[in-house]
Amino acid sequence: MYYQDDFSLRFGEEVQLHDFLAGVEEREWWNRYPSHKLEVMTVSGNEELVSNIKDENATAVLMDTLKHTQLMVKAHDGVYLLGNTAIPTLCRRARISGSALSDVEKPTLAHILNECLKVSKGKALMHFYEGKVRAVVSGDERDYSILHMQDVFMAASAYINGDYDKVSFMGAYTDHTVTSALWSVADEKMLEAYRDLLKQYGRTADSSLSTEIRITTSDVAASGVNIAYNIHEGNQNIVLGKGLKTIHRGQSKVASSRLAEVEDNIQSIFQYYKESLLGVKRLFDIQIRYPVNTMRGIMESVGISKKLVAETVEKFRIESGDQPCTAYDVYCGICQVLLFAKDKDASERTLLDMEEDISKCAARRWKDYDIPGQQAA
Numbered sequence: 567m568y569y570q571d572d573f574s575l576r577f578g579e580e581v582q583l584h585d586f587l588a589g590v591e592e593r594e595w596w597n598r599y600p601s602h603k604l605e606v607m608t609v610s611g612n613e614e615l616v617s618n619i620k621d622e623n624a625t626a627v628l629m630d631t632l633k634h635t636q637l638m639v640k641a642h643d644g645v646y647l648l649g650n651t652a653i654p655t656l657c658r659r660a661r662i663s664g665s666a667l668s669d670v671e672k673p674t675l676a677h678i679l680n681e682c683l684k685v686s687k688g689k690a691l692m693h694f695y696e697g698k699v700r701a702v703v704s705g706d707e708r709d710y711s712i713l714h715m716q717d718v719f720m721a722a723s724a725y726i727n728g729d730y731d732k733v734s735f736m737g738a739y740t741d742h743t744v745t746s747a748l749w750s751v752a753d754e755k756m757l758e759a760y761r762d763l764l765k766q767y768g769r770t771a772d773s774s775l776s777t778e779i780r781i782t783t784s785d786v787a788a789s790g791v792n793i794a795y796n797i798h799e800g801n802q803n804i805v806l807g808k809g810l811k812t813i814h815r816g817q818s819k820v821a822s823s824r825l826a827e828v829e830d831n832i833q834s835i836f837q838y839y840k841e842s843l844l845g846v847k848r849l850f851d852i853q854i855r856y857p858v859n860t861m862r863g864i865m866e867s868v869g870i871s872k873k874l875v876a877e878t879v880e881k882f883r884i885e886s887g888d889q890p891c892t893a894y895d896v897y898c899g900i901c902q903v904l905l906f907a908k909d910k911d912a913s914e915r916t917l918l919d920m921e922e923d924i925s926k927c928a929a930r931r932w933k934d935y936d937i938p939g940q941q942a943a
Contacts, residue, residue: 568696569623569626569627569630569696569697569698570630571630571631571633571634571635571650571651571698571742572634572650572741573741573742574739574740574741574913574914574915575739575740575741576737576738576739576914577737577738577739577740577747578737579735580723580735580738580747582738583719583738583740583745583747584716584719584720584723586740587714587715587716587719588716590695590715590716590785591714591715591716593695593696594693594694594695594785595694595695596691596692596693596694596712597641597643597691597692597694598689598690598691598692598705599641599642599689599690599692599705600688600689600690601659601683601686601687601688601689601705602683602685602686602687603641603642604639604640604641604683604690604702605639605640605680605683606637606638606639606640606648606656606675606676606679606680606683607637607638607639607640607645607676608636608637608638608672608673608676609628609631609632609636609637609638609647610632610636610672612638612645613628615638615640615645616628616638616645616646616647617645617646623697624697627647627696627697627698628647631647631648631649631698634649634650635647635648635649635650635652635653635672636672637653637675637676639652639656639692639699639702641692646692646694646698646699647697647698647699648698648699649698649699649700649742650742651700651701651742651743651786651788652698652699652700652701652702652786655701655702655703655786655787656679656702657679658787659683659686659690659702659703659704660678660679660682660683660686661682661686662678662679662682688704688705689704689705689706690702690703690704690705691703691704691710691712693785693786695742695785700742700785700786701785701786701787703787710787713783713785713791714785715745715783715785718781718783718791719745719747719781719783721829722747722781725829726749726751726779730751730752730753731752732751733749733750733751733752734749734750734751735747735748735749736748736749736750736778739914739915741914741915742786743784743786743788743915744782744783744784744788744789744915744918745782745783745784746780746781746782746783746914746918747780747781748779748780749778749779749780750776750777750778750798751777751778751779752776752777753777756795756797757771757775757776757777757797759843760775760797760843761775763843763847763850766847766850767850767892771799772799772800774798774799774800775797775798775799776797776798777795777796777797777798778795778796778797778798778803779793779794779795780792780793780794780795780796780809780921781793782794782918790811791811792809792810792811793809793810793811794806794809794921794925795809796921801905802898802901802902802905803901803904803921804897804898804901805921805924805925805928806843806845806846806925807845807846807925807928807929808922808925808926808929809922809925845928845929846894846897846928848893849892849893849894849897849928849932850892850893850894851892852892852893852894852932852933853890853891853892853893854890854891854892854893854895854896854932854936855890855936855938856888856936856937856938856939857882857886857888857889857890857891857895857896857899858879858882858883859935859936859937859938859939860893860896860932860935860936860937861875861878861879861882861896861899861900862875863934863935863937864896864900864927864930864932864935865878865879865900865927867927867930867935868923868926868927868930869923870903870920870923874903874906874907875903877903877906878899878900878902878903878906879899881899881902881906882896882899882902886899893932896932897927897928900924900927901924903920903924904917904920904921904924907920
């Protein structure tokens with residue numbers, strides 16, 4: 567089933583994640599091709615051209631492609647099926663973009679891509695996994711450096727389990743776009759810093775206060791290596807601003823330096839997020855006159871769906887009213903959107919994206935949204 571474009575998998579045990587990623591590294595492969603010599607083709611009518619499907623489920627892989635992208639790419643050494651995740655990267659390689667591309671007929675899309683690829687320069691680095699091309703990124707070693715997910719998560723596990731006295735693996739998720747893992751850790755230094763911050767403003771923390779570390783990465787150029795740190799209070803996650811990120815750039819011959827950067831970022835989590843608490847402190851210092859309108863405006867500005875915005879705002883209004891408060895109070899209310907999304911059985915990918923959207927809220931110019939007017943229904 568791993569070949570399916572809509573494949574996803576959850577792990578309850580840390581060793582399961584590592585075993586899976588070890589298998590990924592064994593079965594994946596990469597190759598470089600001149601970009602201008604690539605040719606995109608429709609699968610329908612050209613099925614006999616498909617070559618080198620390194621999967622015992624060759625027919626199933628072909629049928630899955632017909633169900634999804636319906637496209638394949640011809641290189642000098644064969645014709646390969648294109649997975650869903652390959653299309654956006656191929657479009658970037660051809661230097662085209664726009665939502666209309668997803669609406670055009672597949673033969674038209676293939677023609678557009680081919681015309682643009684003809685004038686593209688340099689090489690394309692193609693990532694192959696489970697019978698399909700999963701990504702087509704820049705073949706310039708200065709633009710993209712291969713970081714194996716197994717190496718990333720082994721480094722994360724080694725540091726997290728070795729540096730904290732109490733660690734609980736909360737689970738992991740993978741699909742063809744991203745892989746993410748979550749740990750609950752007893753980080754007393756961070757919790758003490760957060761309690762001290764609350765105390766400065768006459769507040770106290772919930773007795774169940776805990777900390778969580780999430781590592782997210784991708785091998786199809788959908789993400790670098792992102793390290794996020796949240797504080798868990800009661801049944802609520804408080805997202806502590808933007809995460810630490812390592813991008814897939816740099817000479818492949820020194821790809822180990824990219825991994826070293828990832829390790830450095832993991833080891834500097836506490837210091838980075840202690841500094842990020844200054845951003846939380848900033849929210850305490852911003853007085854909001856119209857919290858309901860502010861919350862709605864901030865959430866919509868980062869692209870959270872209007873339905874989730876309406877539900878989150880209504881919960882805040884019922885619990886807190888629309889009386890003047892601090893931006894921190896509004897931000898904690900915004901974090902509640904994760905609970906609504908989970909109640910609607912939102913996918914793991916959706917929740918990951920939403921956490922990043924929430925982190926953007928903290929850095930917004932709050933006063934720009936603190937305006938009177940019609941309130942959310």
